[in-house]
Amino acid sequence: MRYEDMMKQGKMIFGGLSAMSRELQKEDWQGVHYTILLDENTFQNCLPTLVSQVDSLQEAEFIEVPVGEECKSLEVAAQVWQTLLENGADRHSVIVNLGGGAVCDLGGFVAAGFKRGIRYINVPTTLLAMVDAAIGGKTAVDFGGVKNSIGHFYPSSMTVIEPVFLQTLPQEEVLNGMFEMVKTALVSDAALYNRLLTGVNIKSSDIKEIARIKSRVVKADPYDNSIRKILNFGHTFGHAIETYSQMPHGVAVGIGMSVAMYLSVKKLGLSGEVYHSYSKWLKERVTLPKYTLKNIEQMLPLMYQDKKNAAGDLRCVLLQEVGAAVIDVCVLDNEVRDAFLKLAQ
Numbered sequence: 001m002r003y004e005d006m007m008k009q010g011k012m013i014f015g016g017l018s019a020m021s022r023e024l025q026k027e028d029w030q031g032v033h034y035t036i037l038l039d040e041n042t043f044q045n046c047l048p049t050l051v052s053q054v055d056s057l058q059e060a061e062f063i064e065v066p067v068g069e070e071c072k073s074l075e076v077a078a079q080v081w082q083t084l085l086e087n088g089a090d091r092h093s094v095i096v097n098l099g100g101g102a103v104c105d106l107g108g109f110v111a112a113g114f115k116r117g118i119r120y121i122n123v124p125t126t127l128l129a130m131v132d133a134a135i136g137g138k139t140a141v142d143f144g145g146v147k148n149s150i151g152h153f154y155p156s157s158m159t160v161i162e163p164v165f166l167q168t169l170p171q172e173e174v175l176n177g178m179f180e181m182v183k184t185a186l187v188s189d190a191a192l193y194n195r196l197l198t199g200v201n202i203k204s205s206d207i208k209e210i211a212r213i214k215s216r217v218v219k220a221d222p223y224d225n226s227i228r229k230i231l232n233f234g235h236t237f238g239h240a241i242e243t244y245s246q247m248p249h250g251v252a253v254g255i256g257m258s259v260a261m262y263l264s265v266k267k268l269g270l271s272g273e274v275y276h277s278y279s280k281w282l283k284e285r286v287t288l289p290k291y292t293l294k295n296i297e298q299m300l301p302l303m304y305q306d307k308k309n310a311a312g313d314l315r316c317v318l319l320q321e322v323g324a325a326v327i328d329v330c331v332l333d334n335e336v337r338d339a340f341l342k343l344a345q
Helices: 016-023 040-045 047-053 074-086 101-116 127-133 163-168 171-186 190-198 204-220 227-232 235-245 249-268 272-283 293-303 333-341
Strands: 011-013 034-039 061-065 094-099 119-124 138-143 146-153 158-160 314-321 324-331
Touching (some): 011 204, 016 047, 016 119, 016 158, 016 163, 040 047, 040 094, 074 138, 094 101, 101 119, 101 138, 119 127, 127 163, 127 171, 127 204, 146 235, 171 190, 190 272, 249 324
Parallel strands (some): 011 158, 034 061, 119 158
Antiparallel strands (some): 314 324
């Protein structure tokens, strides 16, 4: 396979595992050595379903890594590379990432480095991964206490959306993904955003629409230089909250979006009604932390580690209105302090 083909945005498979099985019967996938990367949760809850429905994976090797963000380290990546070598993996081997966002991030990172780059397939098993982490080719591990500080733009060859895996999730994991769905709708589609905020249950059609939106944005800006930055709405603050408060990614981003909306009202004239309706929806689902000035001072350096910053400025994605995001807005430290102090009010 040519390098140019490997770097193209991978195929999105919405037909689930049966469609994946058919795809792997095609010529491009013949004679492939597969390795399934998973964690303890997906080993127990998802692996039996995967191998029973995808014939090509009947003889796959598998590698188990720690659950959650703990797996995203250079040490774990090195262990996976070592196991691949011991198992005889070569440049034609394929890694199948069966898990949530952390497993997909790690597996993509490992694939990008092994033998100077091999193919990988994402089979996301959490809502957050289905609508965000498994799409777009951003692969990374955490380093130096900073989330996603070492990584590559290296797209998967295929991303398979299988909603049956959502049945294995606790409610808090579904909520985690819901925040990322709301984020994508906020920056792209007012009608979809309003539907998500007023809906009771998450529909498969909404998952597909969010995934398609992200895929289109990534295709337009694969290296995160312009329009793709809108998908980082709430993340400058969310990543800092996630690291500082040891909070799940989606929930931290949900809180970070409230901070970003408050700043959007102050700096870009976003309707206060939009901000207040989101805050009400957020408070019905999570208990907002009460940060002191001391807490905020400790989080500010984490915000400055964000990859969107430039020339020493804190740069954020803010909203003029729902569906109209503005990238690279400079935000002052005092404005951040004010927004965080308003969170739990």
